[in-house]
Amino acid sequence: MMKCSVFARVCSIFGIGWLLLAATVGCPTPKEPDKPAGPPPGTVFRVLVVGDAVPTDSLTALRTEWQDQSGWKLEVVAADRDSWKDRMAETDVAILPAPLLGEATEANLVQPFPDSFSEVDA
16 A cells, blocks of 8 residues: 555656646747838838830739738839930839830849849748
8 A cells, every 4th residue: 555655656746747847848939920021011112114004004903902911002103205214213113115125224224133032932
């Protein structure tokens, strides 16, 4: 009888020890989500569209969805083929028709996208 009692006490002490160990180790704390890359919400992203109403209309129709998903405001600026260079300074990116790409390149207005644009998050 005495041996069972001692055995039961030893088992209960080890059992309590394991429970305390499990309670203190537990699951790891969840990692805080990374801050989204890019400008803070409320930033205005200006797109210059030169000489074509189709991209202008498409981008204008997507403004609300863009803002809902990114938190950034989308402003579409339309320009004709004669005045587009004057409007470049007030925009972040431009959509140009193919015949104007040579002129834009010669004026050093074309820049490659950073490598991070082509990386895919898995």
